[in-house]
Amino acid sequence: MNNLDQRTALKQAARKRIKDSHTLDGDVDRLTHFYRGWASSYELDVGRDGYCGPTVVAELAGTVQTAYLASERTAIAILDAGCGTGLVGGELERLGFRLIDGIDLSDEMAEKARQTGVYRHVRGNVDLNGPLSDHASASYDITICCGVFTLGHIRPDALRELVRVTRPNGFIIVSTRKSYAEATSFENEVRRLQDAGVLVTVQCLNDAKYIAEEGAHYWVFRVTDKANAPTEEQL
Secondary structure, rough: OOOHHHHHHHHHHHHHHHHHHHHHHHHHHHHHHHHHHOOHHHHHHHHHHOOOOHHHHHHHHHHHHHHHHHHHHOOEEEEOOOOOOHHHHHHHHHHOOOOOEOOOOOOHHHHHHHHOOOOOEEEOOOOOOOOOOOOOOOOOEEEEEEEEEEOOOHHHHHHHHHHEEEEEEEEEEEEEHHHHHHHOOOHHHHHHHOOOEEEEEEEEEEEEEEEOOOOOEEEEEEEEHHHHHOOOOOO
């Protein structure tokens, strides 16, 4: 096999693993098992497929800080929800952010993120479809969720917990693959939270670059004063 054939084979294998990750139906056990086996090659695989999502969300965080937040970047508390191996954290550090916490379902992926040295704290075994019980309400200035609102991963209503842990007048930055946005009720969930007065859409980059096989929508939400520890009636 020549070098070109080998690169093609590696790229095809990487794309297959990416596609396989979308067929897990949000099942915690299946996701945990899949990512345990994928952690060692994840960054190479997504890199081969042109994954630029972490760069985009980090740049949006930089824009949000410059345009809206009074604190310097070194003092902005960020939650990287679904941090994976730490790709978003690396991009945030490059832009001058320092107070970054990461959480992920996979202990193996979280350990990779921990080893980057860019995170203040990293926790694995955190299911974003459930309550983030170890995180107090209104804890973060910016919450980022990149690559997780994807088919086979988390439900649209996971957005509610991201609202809860973000400070009033803080921001949530989320990527949604086009296929996810089209197949789920994510936009309905956004409207529901907006109607409840706890969330405002500041910006949406529609059909932007994400990965070679598919684009994504990037959302920037502002959390309102009403969202500080919202009740079930509000949500």
